[in-house]
Amino acid sequence: MSPYRVGLDKQPANHMALSPLTFIERSAYIYPQRPAVIHGRRRYTWAETYARCRQLASALAAAGVGQEDTVAAMLSNTPEMYECHFGVPMCGAVLNTLNTRLDAEAIAFMLEHGEAKVLITDREFAPTIRAALLRVSHDILVIDVCDSEYDGPGEPLGSYEYEAFIASGDPQFAWSLPADEWDAISLNYTSGTTGNPKGVVYHHRGAYLSALSNIVTWGMPPHATYLWTVPMFHCNGWCFTWALAANAGTNVCLRKVDAQLIFQAIREHRVSHYGGAPIVQSLLINAPAEWREGISHRVSAITGGAPPPMAMVEGMKQLGFDLTHGYGLTETYGMSTVCAKHPEWEALPLEEQARLGARQGVRSICQEGISVRDSETMEEVPHDGQTVGEIMHRGNLIMKGYLKNPRATEESFVGGWYHSGDLAVVEPDGYVKIKDRSKDIIISGGENISSIEVEDVLYRHPSVLAAAVVATPDERWGEVPCAFLELRDGHAPSAQELSAFCRERLARFKVPKQFVFGPLPKTSTGKIQKFVLREQARSVLAID
CATH class of the missing domain: 3.40.50.980 (Rossmann fold)
Known part of the structure; x- marks a missing residue:
């Protein structure tokens, strides 16, 4: 028997269960008087x-x-x-x-x-x-x-x-690990x-490691002031609930997402960090300039939930906020990957910086594996930026499984990886870039169209506030892109203008055949509900 197996067992002195509960005990012990939670008049x-x-x-x-x-x-x-x-x-x-x-x-x-x-x-x-x-x-x-x-x-x-x-x-309740x-x-x-x-x-x-991973991966300094725009109900606030206790930071609570209230909180409490879906960033970018007056300190934002269009990355840089893109799912404790930045990117043109920063990137510190593979053969795709596969994850930041649903759990873990259902490519530098959800890919005349690629172009139009592209049935091509758009106040571009704008930037078969204007249905976490829009797209076709 190996000498490393004799007399070197786990004992209370050298092994304890990992739990984020220890974070709050430590912060209360070392920093008892530091502000932990701010909510209106409550401290x-x-x-x-x-x-x-x-x-x-x-x-x-x-x-x-x-x-x-x-x-x-x-x-x-x-x-x-x-x-x-x-x-x-x-x-x-x-x-x-x-x-x-x-x-x-x-x-x-x-x-x-x-x-x-x-x-x-x-x-x-x-x-x-x-x-x-x-x-x-x-x-x-x-x-x-x-x-x-x-x-x-x-x-x-x-x-x-x-x-x-x-x-x-x-208040002295003797809890245990x-x-x-x-x-x-x-x-x-x-x-x-x-x-x-x-x-x-x-x-x-997983909660313990995810909290620490958030801090290190994002580079949060001790005692960060974090504004709650991500709902705490969503992946336990991407596990930042526990991360802020480890950080001995300050939680600034916000009951509802409102651009003016966000800027007010950032200014009043000198918020250093916040997270939010792309729609939150859009609200801030398009808010009146006077709302953000008086904010001169560095603010770091992390976004997730949907790939940010390049126009949004550019807009946040112009706002003076440092935006980082993270990616993950409920099943991965929230942020599983991050678009880790390189100093040399700062010397590149803004558009190229935005392109690089909009990718889903690489695994976070405490996630052991992320890979893009063929869903059937489980072979890893080449790093050519072209070959599409499914993003898969493995490691400690993966759920235990689905409650009372062993079949779904087993199916999601086939081949020793968690199958996300997201389709992506791996670029030559090893960074992952999502092309679409498998259910959101539009197959038109045998050609695959990434709804995200079309949305990226639409976001660059000065009249477009929010965009979502879904498939709508077509007798000739099987299905074609249909674009749903929220417009900026005072803007009213025609469908012809938008189509011409897209034709200048996309292959003709990728240009939306329908443009529908109006508010987009969203979840409470800011994700656009494409399943609702797919139903509407069918209705649009029927009416036409």
Whole structure:
């Protein structure tokens, strides 16, 4: 037997389960008086936030919540939502953050499927929650959050109010690390655009590593001030909920995404970092110049959710914000890759900088593998920037699997890799560039058309605020591109003008055959809902 196998076993002195719960304990110990959470007039230090999380854990335990029970949260980006990310797992339970934009039927499915024992909900969502609870077959303890920063409609529904509930808990509650770092820490449901959503299960180890990966990969300095524009319900805020505790930074909460409020918060609190989908960046780029007056410090932004058009990358540089593109999925704890920048890029023309920066890039620090492969043969594609394959991931930042769905879990892990469903190429420098979702590729007359490529061109038109391109049926070609556009105020380009603009920059078969103007349907995380637009595209064809 190898000498390295004798007397060198795991022991309490040299091995502990990895869990992000240790981050908040450390920050409260070292920086007890540093600001942890800001929300309107409310301020909490790290010592106060840690105590409130322990009170929540204690109160939940006293209410009978224990190991791997599910605690659901229907909350905006508020201190209560942040506290749930620590207080819930501190009592051994699993946090299920709910998408606040979903309807009662979808919420009811999640509460039922996840077997939620407790629901912590903001009174703003009372109508949806009331209707959802009527569809659930088991009893759920409801705890109401009455946020002082919200003065809209909505009445309490539960037996307890949050502040009174945690007041009954012990601020010195003796929580413990999970027995196994593979234990579940959170449950996140996918969007469910085709059938019921799938419940993605995260473990403590992945949450711990994802939080640290975010800090190192993005280059966040200690004590960053982070503005919450990413919903905390989405991949647990891309795991920045736990990252900010490790960073001993400051969480600036924001109930809703509004360009004027974002600039105001950046100016008032000297926000150094924020994350958001491309639509958030568009809001800022197109906001009145006077809203951003007085902001002279460096602001770093990270975007994900959809490939940013090159015009957006250019716009953020002109705004003076440092934009980084990250890519990932719910199944990968949020950001799995990053478009890591090189100093020499700064010497390139702005358009080339934007092209390089708009790619999905390379694996993040704590993600062990990303590859573009043939979905059938599992062969890796050549790094030629032309051969299309499926992006696949492997490593510690991959979900445990789908709750109560072993078949879907097995299918997603075929060949020892997580299959994303995103189609991409690998460029000669090894950086990945998404071409499309497999379901969004338009096949016209046997030719593949990347909807992202067409959208990139449309975003360069001075009248276009937002663009989405989907397939619409065509008798001759099978299907052709159809463009849905949101226009800037005061702009009204004709379809002929837009078509000519595209013809100058695209092969003729890639030019949209239809242009539809109006607001684009979006998810709560800012993603454009292409499945809705595909249905509309069919309707447009039928009308025409």
